[in-house]
Amino acid sequence: MELLFEKDGLPAFPLSRSLAHEYGGKLGFDTSRVYANFVSSLDGVVALENINNSSLLISGNNEPDRFVMGLLRACADAVLIGAGTLRASPRSLWTAEAIYPDGAAGFAELRGSIGRSGPPQLVVLTTRGELDPHHPAFEAGALILTTESGAKKLVDSVPSASTVVALSGGHDLDLVDVMARVRSDGHELVLAEGGPTVIGGLLKRGLLDEIFLTISPILAGRGEDRDRPGLVEGAELLPDATISGELLSLRKHGSYLFSRYAVA
Numbered sequence: 001m002e003l004l005f006e007k008d009g010l011p012a013f014p015l016s017r018s019l020a021h022e023y024g025g026k027l028g029f030d031t032s033r034v035y036a037n038f039v040s041s042l043d044g045v046v047a048l049e050n051i052n053n054s055s056l057l058i059s060g061n062n063e064p065d066r067f068v069m070g071l072l073r074a075c076a077d078a079v080l081i082g083a084g085t086l087r088a089s090p091r092s093l094w095t096a097e098a099i100y101p102d103g104a105a106g107f108a109e110l111r112g113s114i115g116r117s118g119p120p121q122l123v124v125l126t127t128r129g130e131l132d133p134h135h136p137a138f139e140a141g142a143l144i145l146t147t148e149s150g151a152k153k154l155v156d157s158v159p160s161a162s163t164v165v166a167l168s169g170g171h172d173l174d175l176v177d178v179m180a181r182v183r184s185d186g187h188e189l190v191l192a193e194g195g196p197t198v199i200g201g202l203l204k205r206g207l208l209d210e211i212f213l214t215i216s217p218i219l220a221g222r223g224e225d226r227d228r229p230g231l232v233e234g235a236e237l238l239p240d241a242t243i244s245g246e247l248l249s250l251r252k253h254g255s256y257l258f259s260r261y262a263v264a
Contacts, residue, residue: 001064001258006249013075014113019106022067024251029075029189034179035210036192036199037072038231039065045220046196049227053089058216063100064253065214070100072212074107076120077187078143080178082198083126086135093137094193095119120191123182125198127173129153138162143185145178147171175201200235203243208263211245217255 001024011028020026029035039059040046048054059065073079074096081094096111096119097104111117122142124131129150131138138144141161144154151166158164167177175198182190192198192208202208213231222228237243245261252258 001251001253004250004252005247007247010248013110016106016109019071019103019110022064022103023071025249027071027075029210032183032188033209034080034190034192034202034207035072035212036194036202036208037069037212038194038199039214039216040231041216041218041220043219043221044230045222045228046194046231047088047229048220051088053092058218058220059214059256060216060218062214062216062253062256064256064258065216066100067103068212068214068258070096070103070107071110072191073099073120074103074110075114075189076191077116077189078121078123078182078185078191080123080125080182080190080192080198082195083124083128083131084197085193085195086124086131086137088195090132091136093119093140094122121185121187123178123190125173125178126150126154127168127171131158133157133159143182145173145181147173175205175207179207196229196231196233200232203232203237203263204235204241210248211259211261211263213259213261215257215259 003024011030012026013028038046039055041058079094096107122137124142124144126146129146138158144164145167147168148166151164155164167173245263248262249260
């Protein structure tokens, strides 16, 4: 990657020479941060309805984008996703080496150097409990945060490696309660990989600190009968709420742009 801009004084983790070379410089975080990672088409689409792993299609299966996804997972204590993201990725494991196997050794070295052992904790949010209990992520172990009705559907069906916790007696989950539960397990660096409704909820509640956004040169288009969401869904911000980003870094690889923003 070619570094185009980086704000002075950003935190830096001890990246190996190979990771630093591939990323084009340093990467690190202060403690207790929630950061999101997305790839968007040139016309602002981040997901394609009824297409599994649509982010890979939007990115053109771009290798540097998969590397960045792996690097951000390698830094995280926990990876937070919604039920829709899980259903759209029926065989996925949200680990660094799963998305970018060539970086496995460097990712493991990085996690060891910052005091993290094993993969990040996968946290899955579902209000209705409508999840496939045979998803391989549940065999690997996940924390499922849901409502009381959702817990009743899942508690006896998911593998013992996973934990089901009811956070609400109603029909919705409060993301403040979600983050409190995640923090109570000691997870300080939380990577949110969506989907857009989760990101919208985090922004609306003032819980998201940073966004890593890859801009793909691919155009997705929108028809009248297809749901092709943008980065933020389920939360109307303007005109009542003004949330803006401060550019922290910008990289490029070919016609792809890799941005990092602080959210204020």
